[in-house]
Amino acid sequence: MLKYVIKRLLWLIPVILGVCIFIFAIMYFVPGDPASIILGPSATASELAAKRTELGLDQPFIIRLLTYMKNVFLHFDFGNSYTTGNAITSELLVRMPKTLILGSVSIVLALVMGVPLGITAAVHQNGLADRICMIIAMIGISLPDFWLALMMVLLFALKLGWLPPTGVTSWTGYIMPCLALAFAGMAGLARQARSSMLEVIRSDYITTARAKGVSKHDVIYKHALPNALIPIVAIAGSRLAGIFGGSVVIETVFSIPGLGSYMVNAITNRDYPVIEGSVLLIAIVFSVVMVLVDLVYAYLDPRIKAQYEGSKTT
Amino acid sequence: MTNTIAVTENKAVRKKRSQSQFVMTMNRLKKNKSAMLGLFIFIALIILAILAPYISPYGYAAMKMSEKLQGPSLKHWFGTDELGRDVFSRILYGGRYSLSVGVLATLTGLIFGTIVGSIAGYYGGKVDNIIMRFLDIFQSIPSILLVIVFSAAMGAGFDKTIIALAISMIPDVARQMRASILRVRDEDYIEAADAIGCSTFRQITKYIIPNSFAPLLVWATMSVAGAILTTASLSYIGLGIQPPIPEWGAMLSGAKTYLRTNAYLLIFPGMFIAITVLGLNMFGDGLRDALDPKLKD
Amino acid sequence: MEEKENQHHLFHSHAEDGSHGDHRGHQHQDQHQKKEHFLEIENLAVQYSSSGEIIHAVNDVSLSLDQGKTLALVGETGAGKTTIAKSIMRILPDRGAKITAGDIFMGDKDLLNLSEDEMCKVRGAEIAMIFQDPMTALNPTMRVGDQIAEVIKLHDTITKAEAKKRAIEMLNMVGITAERYDEYPHQFSGGMKQRVVIAMALACTPDLLLADEPTSALDVTIQAQIMEMIDNLRRQHNTAMILITHDMGVVAQVADDVAVIYAGEIVEYGSKAEIFDHPTHPYTVGLFNAIPNLNEDTRRLANIKGLPPDPTDLPKGCCFCTRCQYATNECSRHKAGLERIGQNHYSRCSVHMHHEEAADEQSR
Numbered sequence: 001m002l003k004y005v006i007k008r009l010l011w012l013i014p015v016i017l018g019v020c021i022f023i024f025a026i027m028y029f030v031p032g033d034p035a036s037i038i039l040g041p042s043a044t045a046s047e048l049a050a051k052r053t054e055l056g057l058d059q060p061f062i063i064r065l066l067t068y069m070k071n072v073f074l075h076f077d078f079g080n081s082y083t084t085g086n087a088i089t090s091e092l093l094v095r096m097p098k099t100l101i102l103g104s105v106s107i108v109l110a111l112v113m114g115v116p117l118g119i120t121a122a123v124h125q126n127g128l129a130d131r132i133c134m135i136i137a138m139i140g141i142s143l144p145d146f147w148l149a150l151m152m153v154l155l156f157a158l159k160l161g162w163l164p165p166t167g168v169t170s171w172t173g174y175i176m177p178c179l180a181l182a183f184a185g186m187a188g189l190a191r192q193a194r195s196s197m198l199e200v201i202r203s204d205y206i207t208t209a210r211a212k213g214v215s216k217h218d219v220i221y222k223h224a225l226p227n228a229l230i231p232i233v234a235i236a237g238s239r240l241a242g243i244f245g246g247s248v249v250i251e252t253v254f255s256i257p258g259l260g261s262y263m264v265n266a267i268t269n270r271d272y273p274v275i276e277g278s279v280l281l282i283a284i285v286f287s288v289v290m291v292l293v294d295l296v297y298a299y300l301d302p303r304i305k306a307q308y309e310g311s312k313t314t
Numbered sequence: 315m316t317n318t319i320a321v322t323e324n325k326a327v328r329k330k331r332s333q334s335q336f337v338m339t340m341n342r343l344k345k346n347k348s349a350m351l352g353l354f355i356f357i358a359l360i361i362l363a364i365l366a367p368y369i370s371p372y373g374y375a376a377m378k379m380s381e382k383l384q385g386p387s388l389k390h391w392f393g394t395d396e397l398g399r400d401v402f403s404r405i406l407y408g409g410r411y412s413l414s415v416g417v418l419a420t421l422t423g424l425i426f427g428t429i430v431g432s433i434a435g436y437y438g439g440k441v442d443n444i445i446m447r448f449l450d451i452f453q454s455i456p457s458i459l460l461v462i463v464f465s466a467a468m469g470a471g472f473d474k475t476i477i478a479l480a481i482s483m484i485p486d487v488a489r490q491m492r493a494s495i496l497r498v499r500d501e502d503y504i505e506a507a508d509a510i511g512c513s514t515f516r517q518i519t520k521y522i523i524p525n526s527f528a529p530l531l532v533w534a535t536m537s538v539a540g541a542i543l544t545t546a547s548l549s550y551i552g553l554g555i556q557p558p559i560p561e562w563g564a565m566l567s568g569a570k571t572y573l574r575t576n577a578y579l580l581i582f583p584g585m586f587i588a589i590t591v592l593g594l595n596m597f598g599d600g601l602r603d604a605l606d607p608k609l610k611d
Numbered sequence: 612m613e614e615k616e617n618q619h620h621l622f623h624s625h626a627e628d629g630s631h632g633d634h635r636g637h638q639h640q641d642q643h644q645k646k647e648h649f650l651e652i653e654n655l656a657v658q659y660s661s662s663g664e665i666i667h668a669v670n671d672v673s674l675s676l677d678q679g680k681t682l683a684l685v686g687e688t689g690a691g692k693t694t695i696a697k698s699i700m701r702i703l704p705d706r707g708a709k710i711t712a713g714d715i716f717m718g719d720k721d722l723l724n725l726s727e728d729e730m731c732k733v734r735g736a737e738i739a740m741i742f743q744d745p746m747t748a749l750n751p752t753m754r755v756g757d758q759i760a761e762v763i764k765l766h767d768t769i770t771k772a773e774a775k776k777r778a779i780e781m782l783n784m785v786g787i788t789a790e791r792y793d794e795y796p797h798q799f800s801g802g803m804k805q806r807v808v809i810a811m812a813l814a815c816t817p818d819l820l821l822a823d824e825p826t827s828a829l830d831v832t833i834q835a836q837i838m839e840m841i842d843n844l845r846r847q848h849n850t851a852m853i854l855i856t857h858d859m860g861v862v863a864q865v866a867d868d869v870a871v872i873y874a875g876e877i878v879e880y881g882s883k884a885e886i887f888d889h890p891t892h893p894y895t896v897g898l899f900n901a902i903p904n905l906n907e908d909t910r911r912l913a914n915i916k917g918l919p920p921d922p923t924d925l926p927k928g929c930c931f932c933t934r935c936q937y938a939t940n941e942c943s944r945h946k947a948g949l950e951r952i953g954q955n956h957y958s959r960c961s962v963h964m965h966h967e968e969a970a971d972e973q974s975r
Contacts, residue, residue, distance in 0.1 A: 018451040030467045142592035147584035204747035212762040213735035245458025302795040
């Protein structure tokens with residue numbers, strides 16, 4: 001098992017390097033002249049030329065790529081913003097905690113609300129609980145998350161005044177963003193949990209368990225559930241991706257000063273290094289989370305565990 | 315003494331067994347009420363979008379400043395926006411953009427993803443490895459972020475959004491196609507086709523793709539839904555499609571500041587997005603159940 | 612035809628179609644009398660419902676079994692054999708399956724009227740089942756030894772360590788070493804998995820073992836081995852067995868009595884000797900004829916023409932008459948009951964008997 005953990009962690013490195021190269025390459029081919037973005041329309045030709053040299057824009061692609069990677073990975077230097085000229089790294093560090101809180105609370109909410117919802121639906125298949133849960137889940141995956149957020153603000157902040165409409169100065173400011181972000185993920189997980197559970201309940205080994213005299217309750221929670229969790233965890237990854245991506249827009253809706261809003265502002269201002277830096281950072285965090293998901297998956301599924309313990313089949 | 319009775323087969327049994335896979339799937343699908351409702355909703359919205367120029371009471375850009383920011387009324391069913399444009403008309407026209415972005419992006423993604431996946435699956439070896447590593451990198455970035463990155467690089471606009479969305483779909487389709495090919499490639503009928511001199515291209519098009527069709531169909535339905543949602547998000551943050559084009563997400567973006575005062579500007583476009591996606595999801599679910607009925611009862 | 616004897620009234624089924632409504636609560640006259648046989652199934656009827664259609668899987672089946680004896684349940688796929696076994700254990704799917712009539716008595720227990728809790732105590736401890744497909748019968752995320760220990764611990768108040776010890780004993784009894792206790796099912800081959808299933812079934816020394824085609828999914832080379840193991844182990848504890856199979860060779864080896872099932876009904880029932888030497892129902896005759904004879908040189912194997920009836924639309928008369936070469940007009944109109952035709956031999960067809968008797972007479 002340890003072997004698998006190490007293998008998986010080592011695999012992170014080429015992936016992150018690859019993501020970095022990929023994002024850099026895309027940004028490299030963006031049309032437009034960074035120098036004029038920074039200096040503005042009133043700059044003279046020689047000022048522009050000087051700026052370009054300063055930024056190293058006349059260097060060949062490879063040199064620029066390697067310089068960037070060296071800066072990012074060895075010095076944690078993401079460069080400077082085109083619009084403010086400030087170091088991006090410090091800004092990223094200041095904003096990252098807020099995004100992390102938003103993201104992790106949403107993930108936990110999605111898991112804690114979604115999986116039990118799906119299992120309940122499966123256990124009461126075709127009953128009232130099942131239908132209600134599935135209608136909620138169906139609506140959940142169909143609503144645009146930022147629109148749900150806007151509607152929540154409309155109701156809870158503007159009409160009822162219970163929660164602050166924007167900002168996260170107090171912890172109450174996180175409630176609506178996290179709920180809005182978690183809702184779609186929760187719905188997707190519930191649907192997956194339900195179908196996973198139904199498929200497992202239909203398995204032969206569940207009949208075997210019943211034939212042994214295991215009580216209905218234990219059949220579901222001790223025999224079916226551990227097996228049903230495996231595909232759920234496998235799917236959880238893509239649901240989590242939705243939360244990471246969705247956080248960008250949600251931060252905009254609630255004016256949360258996190259990585260997402262940093263990125264969105266940079267898009268409007270064509271501040272490409274900022275876009276590069278924030279996407280790269282989010283991608284790194286996401287990859288690490290995916291490694292954790294893979295590890296949980298390997299732990300749950302004995303077939304994978306055994307692969308790395310070197311046992312044989314006879 | 316006994317009489318012998320001619321042996322007659324049970325006619326009903328015989329009829330059941332002769333229905334093809336496709337017909338059976340269609341029948342199951344038709345019986346599924348929510349799937350049919352979803353399909354109906356989606357088709358209804360398409361029809362509304364196509365007929366927009368004929369049925370909308372006003373043009374989508376027709377501004378009348380004297381009537382700006384009015385709530386829903388008999389004259390303007392969904393009210394007017396900050397430039398005096400009729401919201402209902404804009405929603406009808408907006409459907410054209412929102413829906414077509416979703417469908418076109420999915421189609422493009424399917425085509426290119428199929429090509430990439432087929433190459434990887436069929437040739438295997440080094441080619442496969444390289445392609446898979448690329449896909450791994452693609453999938454290490456949450457897909458919405460990927461679309462944002464491409465969109466940010468290319469800028470806002472109808473075609474550019476389609477391209478960005480399509481690129482982000484390629485890894486998924488490629489993986490599915492590759493898996494199908496790996497599965498089908500080793501089957502006996504492919505060996506037989508090879509033996510009679512069937513070319514690679516023909517093998518892929520005539521045997522492999524039709525057999526991988528079913529799961530991709532379900533994916534495509536859900537993917538159009540996802541593309542519509544993503545486009546709306548993109549438009550909201552300044553990419554995607556921008557005002558004055560009445561794409562539903564763009565309408566939401568333009569109405570941001572009016573949440574407190576003219577909430578209807580935000581309620582209607584969002585509702586339409588939700589209904590469209592809901593319809594597609596309901597149909598997609600029904601399609602999945604019809605193709606694989608074990609899971610139903 | 613011999614007169615019906617009252618002693619074995621249980622095997623006279625009612626001539627009309629099998630739906631009696633819900634009989635499960637009714638008081639049976641004999642309930643307070645000591646039952647003649649260890650296991651008695653009376654007039655069992657089971658329905659499945661699927662997409663609006665009702666499938667009459669089991670229609671008016673009555674069987675009995677003595678302690679320590681083996682009854683072979685023979686028939687083709689879909690005839691209802693597994694349904695009968697699952698009904699005894701009451702592990703039919705909750706949704707879509709219903710026991711619509713009948714009683715099942717085992718010892719002094721009225722199985723169909725026990726509460727779910729009481730039935731849980733019976734399952735695994737007094738009745739056990741071995742399933743057809745060993746590949747999917749074991750829980751993939753639970754260690755093999757623990758799965759055996761689980762059934763032991765469920766029915767006996769002992770410590771975990773004790774249960775583990777007994778589980779290891781069971782593993783040894785089926786030829787698996789103790790080191791493999793902690794392994795997972797995917798690490799075992801099909802035959803080994805089936806052994807684990809057998810160990811699980813016999814761990815609590817049940818009184819009745821239901822074996823549903825236990826060797827069908829295994830390699831031919833180990834089929835005999837596994838069958839022998841099952842038979843030996845159950846003899847040790849005098850466990851009665853209902854063996855579901857469509858392999859007449861296995862029946863010949865291990866069965867004491869044989870029941871032939873077709874379209875959810877028993878069409879012929881009797882001791883092994885009677886059934887093998889004097890099959891009377893045309894379906895049974897057809898089954899035996901279908902066994903290839905190694906000593907003869909034939910071009911085509913004999914088969915029974917036609918198909919079984921649609922279980923959602925069973926015919927009014929005899930279920931087999933459309934495929935039967937001895938059928939008369941009466942057969943399609945009137946469903947015969949199981950009639951006693953020998954010391955321990957019952958059949959649902961008198962036409963064939965007459966036909967054979969007439970043929971015998973003519974040949975004299």
